[in-house]
Amino acid sequence: MATTSFRLRNCEFKNRVFAASGTYGYGDEIVDLADPSRLGAIVTKSLSLKPRAGNPPVRIVETTGGVLNSIGLANIGVHSFLEEKLPHLRSMNTAVIANIAAGTVDEYCEVLRILDDQEGIDGFEINVSCPNVREGGLSFGTDRAAIADITRRLRPMTKRPLIIKLTPNVSHIAEFARAVEAEGADAVSVMNTLIGMAVDVNTRKPILSTITGGLSGPAIKPIAIAKVYETARAVKIPVIGLGGIVNTTDALEFLIAGASAVQVGTVNFVDPSAGIKIADGINRYCDEHGIDDVARLVGSLDAGTGISVVDSWL
Amino acid sequence: MATTSFRLRNCEFKNRVFAASGTYGYGDEIVDLADPSRLGAIVTKSLSLKPRAGNPPVRIVETTGGVLNSIGLANIGVHSFLEEKLPHLRSMNTAVIANIAAGTVDEYCEVLRILDDQEGIDGFEINVSCPNVREGGLSFGTDRAAIADITRRLRPMTKRPLIIKLTPNVSHIAEFARAVEAEGADAVSVMNTLIGMAVDVNTRKPILSTITGGLSGPAIKPIAIAKVYETARAVKIPVIGLGGIVNTTDALEFLIAGASAVQVGTVNFVDPSAGIKIADGINRYCDEHGIDDVARLVGSLDAGTGISVVDSWL
Amino acid sequence: MMIEVCPVGEVRTAGDGIFILRFRSPRIATTIRAGQFLNIRASEGIDPLLRRPFSAYWTDKTDVEIVFHVVGRGTALLQGKRPGETIDVLGPAGTPFGKDNSPFDTAVLIGGGLGVAPLPILTRELAVAGTPVVSFLGGRSRGYIVRDHLENLHVATDDGSEGFHGTVVALAERSLTTTSFGRVKLFACGPMPMLRAVAVLARKNGMPCEVSLEGPMGCGIGICQGCPVELAGEEKKYALMCKEGPTFDIRTIRI
């Protein structure tokens, strides 16, 4: 069997398939339905300093091959997380990446400081790309100086892996990846959701309470793969790829295009064991293709003489 | 029956449903299958000064709810268009919008000059947003100064409507719309395709010869509606909405979100009469809802107290 | 809660555009309680992508039934299922009726349209507990009344084609004022305007009341935060419909 493990700084993941933030809760609702220990990591729902009630309904609408959401970072807050969720999460026998969201740079620092004291947190993913809240989120994510600044401030605060989760809602995502790489980020997650909107034509109202929301699911997969390809060619740090992965083939596409690991999101709503099936599927693929380490797949794209439009701005 | 006509400068369209560039040919292959005279306009395949062979195969791949294409602006060139295609197009009894693509600003001007002399061309759509060619296309489309410059140069050359077709592959599309509005564009088309990519996991090669391509079809509809919403709030000139429209409800969503007219693209490959069905469907909706002019639908979204993330950068 | 691929027994017509789908799952059949739901994958592909929630409508020892209107792609696919084909079912999901423990003498069940769905099993549970049940069911017209398994049923239709000509809440209210049921508890499921009217009725009469809500869901198991129900109280707070609901004590929520 192929080697599946993946190392980021001082953290070793057992495989390269993680559960994406906001799509796996804190692992506790899932345990009846799937075995989280078979994933490389669980990325928690975004944690903020204070609990957040989230946006009013409607928060979810299905579109063709996708889901628009406007959750608004509803979460129990970092303190309740430590008390109520972390002990259980730690028992799940897989790496835990705490995803952090905040409205100010200071708040990112504060949440990270609180979490970094704890046993059982293996790394951090910084969400600077939520399109469904007004303060923070996307207003940072589309500002290169802001995300560089956040990275610069957070970097010295932890020895654990620091992953910045980028938004696709920018012209050239590679520039954002370079900016955080320069400030010492260990990896980037590509990508968060795309801004989208749906209208109820009978009431002539937006379906989501925040008018626009974030689009995820298989519909966005080709876009996410292109963003991963662009980013992986621009930076040396690992790119964690996500966006629309529902099966093994999807995950392989991301790895081959340049992702060092993948996350599965929306598909968990349909099949909470999708990530496990994908991890198994990658192993099978490696066996069938005589590949001894999943790492050899990463960025193994044979582009021949092809040149992409994204190459022109790299 | 509701009034359906729509005016742009000196051109009156019989209704607000157009066929999108590159998805209806020059109308001639379609006539057996659908009646183009029932559309508001036909937007031609992008025309360039010289004929273009286009990109090597593979040029098309289906993704979830979408199509990735890398046609590379294959077209017969403006001169052959005038000789071989325009006479037939003119006989189709609907407005003809010539879509122009070019690698340099001078070339845009030259093609427009050649076309502007002709009877039977009712307006121009300027494609500054093709993601599948290296020169021109997206390298203009993601550069605000460049598209302002193109508009400034083209504007005095024609009395006909001048529409700039924008790319969604930017952080804030509204800024681009404002830039061309300031230079006298009569309308903007929102949007061209999103950059996407697909990998053949067996050969580990990109499926498209240009690695990345442009994503269209229902998968991108929510993104397109959000871009239309953003743009329509930022400019006073009409926004022509497109991206993933396959049925009447889709088209109504665009109109309500702010589009003054819509274009149907990819769906023509499946059902060349989709545009006609949609035009009829909009009429039916207006009748059922007691709306006497489709214009009243445009931008009629009742957003209540909702505030979108895009509002924060408008 | 589990995910199970279940063979379909039959799909039969139960009214105008209304169907009952029966599938086999001894596990769900023997454990599901009134008010809980099933989150069903209508397609193996991606159209539709998400699961679709349906109340458990009826069970025997081995089989489970849901009742549904065909309103879109998911329900159309379910309607088209043939015996022997399978469906992928997540459940039992949500929490059952019983949020409120006030003692009562008579259970008054009020259903609007397919809001009837959770009431048959509730009727059975109440019967087991020996509680008298009176039921009120409303619909657009006769063809929308799905009446099986209910007790002491009174029908209201919008068009007067059967029973009381008017809303089901008006019918229930009339009945409650003219008949003596002792201490009444209301159980209601149906469209939002109906539930609001039920809430008013409950408040006016000081009756305990539980409702079962419907609304968009992403996951059905509490991981997406997609199904907020606003809680009563000063502070803006939400419960999750899929996990803390779909049944709620009406005093605890704002609808």
Added chain:
Amino acid sequence: MMIEVCPVGEVRTAGDGIFILRFRSPRIATTIRAGQFLNIRASEGIDPLLRRPFSAYWTDKTDVEIVFHVVGRGTALLQGKRPGETIDVLGPAGTPFGKDNSPFDTAVLIGGGLGVAPLPILTRELAVAGTPVVSFLGGRSRGYIVRDHLENLHVATDDGSEGFHGTVVALAERSLTTTSFGRVKLFACGPMPMLRAVAVLARKNGMPCEVSLEGPMGCGIGICQGCPVELAGEEKKYALMCKEGPTFDIRTIRI
């Protein structure tokens, strides 16, 4: 060319994972010619989104048949069609065999796998014209050989389970060197490596040769420019497979 919603007659097995679907369309049945294809919408929804191209395999006065392998979602849906259900068919699409007018005495038909699809109707057309036909059909193994409606058939299999043990082009070449067919014209359809071998054979023997190509298509009617076939010649130029093909005189293209 038209779009027509056609009732399905039957779907029957024709080999390992190979099926023949028959549908009713007197219009297509009476007008379609060998080498032309049908662009079929497998789902009313969006999964799959695009139509799927299939060669016309056989026709009678009223019905049309296609033969196909189940390789993905579209073909799986077609395989699942039941009699009386309908499919949405665009056609006849493309141009038939007959790109090259060189005179010949014998038509040699070479099919690889489901490249057999256009050959039965071609055989019939040649018979009507009184042209002698010899056919060569290759496949992975016996279960992949769809042999109906062919004349003077010689089979080759990769595993030797039937006929010649080797490639169909090797078999045809052997036959062509040992038998005298007069002036031969080749007609071939199959995977690209096979067609390349056929091209070599044709060139070596100075035989006219037409092939029918397969490849990704967007629209099937010439409006998307999605199906380029590189033309022979100095300058880089493409023909459209769906409109100028799928049949080509092999000397005119680069494969």
